[in-house]
Amino acid sequence: MKRFVTKNIAVFLLFTFSSFPGLAQQPVEKKFQGADLYADVVQYVNFGIHRTGTEGDNKTSEWLKGILDNNGFKTEYVTFPVEQFFPEKTELKIGKKSIEVFPIWPVLKAEVQITAQLIELKKDGGDVSGKIVWINQQSKERSFSFMDEDNAAEIKKIIDGGAKAIILVADNAAGEIAAINTLPGVSYPIPVVQVAPKDVENLLAGGTASLTVTGKLKKVTARNIQGSIGEGDKTIIISTPISGWFTCGGERGPGIATFTALAKWVASQKFPYKFIFTGNSGHELAQHQGTHIFLHEKAPKSADVRLWVHLGASFATYAYTKSDKGLVRQANADNKRIVYFAGDVESSVNQAFRNIEIQKVKDKAYGELVVAQKQGYSPFIGFVGTASFPLFHTKLDDASTTSPALLEEMANAIRQVIEIELRKDKI
Numbered sequence: 001m002k003r004f005v006t007k008n009i010a011v012f013l014l015f016t017f018s019s020f021p022g023l024a025q026q027p028v029e030k031k032f033q034g035a036d037l038y039a040d041v042v043q044y045v046n047f048g049i050h051r052t053g054t055e056g057d058n059k060t061s062e063w064l065k066g067i068l069d070n071n072g073f074k075t076e077y078v079t080f081p082v083e084q085f086f087p088e089k090t091e092l093k094i095g096k097k098s099i100e101v102f103p104i105w106p107v108l109k110a111e112v113q114i115t116a117q118l119i120e121l122k123k124d125g126g127d128v129s130g131k132i133v134w135i136n137q138q139s140k141e142r143s144f145s146f147m148d149e150d151n152a153a154e155i156k157k158i159i160d161g162g163a164k165a166i167i168l169v170a171d172n173a174a175g176e177i178a179a180i181n182t183l184p185g186v187s188y189p190i191p192v193v194q195v196a197p198k199d200v201e202n203l204l205a206g207g208t209a210s211l212t213v214t215g216k217l218k219k220v221t222a223r224n225i226q227g228s229i230g231e232g233d234k235t236i237i238i239s240t241p242i243s244g245w246f247t248c249g250g251e252r253g254p255g256i257a258t259f260t261a262l263a264k265w266v267a268s269q270k271f272p273y274k275f276i277f278t279g280n281s282g283h284e285l286a287q288h289q290g291t292h293i294f295l296h297e298k299a300p301k302s303a304d305v306r307l308w309v310h311l312g313a314s315f316a317t318y319a320y321t322k323s324d325k326g327l328v329r330q331a332n333a334d335n336k337r338i339v340y341f342a343g344d345v346e347s348s349v350n351q352a353f354r355n356i357e358i359q360k361v362k363d364k365a366y367g368e369l370v371v372a373q374k375q376g377y378s379p380f381i382g383f384v385g386t387a388s389f390p391l392f393h394t395k396l397d398d399a400s401t402t403s404p405a406l407l408e409e410m411a412n413a414i415r416q417v418i419e420i421e422l423r424k425d426k427i
Contacts, residue, residue: 041256041407073229089215094202097202101211102179114165118132174326177394238275245284251314337384340362
């Protein structure tokens with residue numbers, strides 16, 4: 001009899017909870033899986049070079065469009081023209097030694113062959129007329145690892161002095177060429193190229209040198225990929241850059257993988273919002289050209305945006321140390337990475353990242369979200385690595401700079417911060 005009563009109570013409770021879905025226990029959502037995230041990073045890297053408007057960049061946007069399409073998003077490409085340089089031969093020859101160089105974009109001349117005396121720029125400038133001038137970051141007060149107005153002015157001064165070409169050496173822990181993003185409206189009438197710090201000893205010899213930069217200049221069509229899903233008075237924007245100088249495994253990969261995971265997750269939910277997912281090309285050009293295009297042509301008004309989440313560079317990469325034998329990858333993530341935010345989201349960030357070692361920066365944007373912040377978008381949450389990731393913008397940045405475990409930790413925390421933040425709304 002006792003067993004019969006117990007069984008009937010169980011049946012009654014099952015019927016009751018099934019009849020009232022609001023009371024029934026909700027299924028536990030499956031976490032994002034590191035293996036799936038890492039597979040997306042590998043796929044992204046395998047597309048090859050990701051410079052704006054190149055084959056690798058276009059394959060990326062096509063792949064992302066397919067993922068969004070398959071999950072019910074309404075998608076479109078947002079196109080813009082770019083004159084792109086496709087390098088073929090880039091070298092500096094000093095005697096019998098050949099050194100790799102990488103041009104500073106934008107490249108105005110596709111066929112350059114210059115032979116001249118190679119000199120190091122002196123602190124007081126000196127006579128540079130008719131010479132190939134190289135600048136060692138260690139001998140200058142400013143860093144040439146990025147391009148700003150001051151560095152552009154320094155380069156212009158050397159050009160005005162009559163130099164035939166300029167070589168920049170920017171320090172980084174990897175000893176490699178770390179490509180420099182362009183400035184809007186800034187170009188150079190003579191070749192300006194980079195040489196890796198590991199090759200400085202070859203430059204010190206001086207003498208006669210020959211610089212060769214050849215390739216093709218082509219007018220190409222670049223494109224952002226944008227998808228929208230859901231309905232509501234307010235919009236959630238999820239953005240990530242998709243372009244970069246090389247294969248960008250650690251730089252772009254975590255953002256790409258988290259972007260695709262979040263898209264699939266959002267599509268499986270019934271949020272009372274409209275979601276816009278935008279993957280922006282043109283990152284390395286003119287201070288984030290693709291983001292400017294999105295804001296100018298496709299973004300909703302800032303007053304209509306509930307939250308902007310930006311998946312920036314290098315937020316799930318390994319830490320590295322430098323040894324006599326070169327860089328040594330550590331087992332842990334780079335703990336100098338940053339989550340930045342503005343608006344009333346600090347408690348959500350603190351809760352989601354309470355067990356993750358990450359720097360927190362309030363009321364400040366980095367990278368592409370600087371553009372959005374200037375136009376009044378808030379609240380926002382963004383993620384970015386720091387200069388402590390030594391393979392940033394180098395050819396060595398492949399899928400080995402991240403891992404399933406690092407990606408899983410960050411992607412799930414990012415999803416959690418979105419969940420916590422939206423749970424505040426009573427809709």
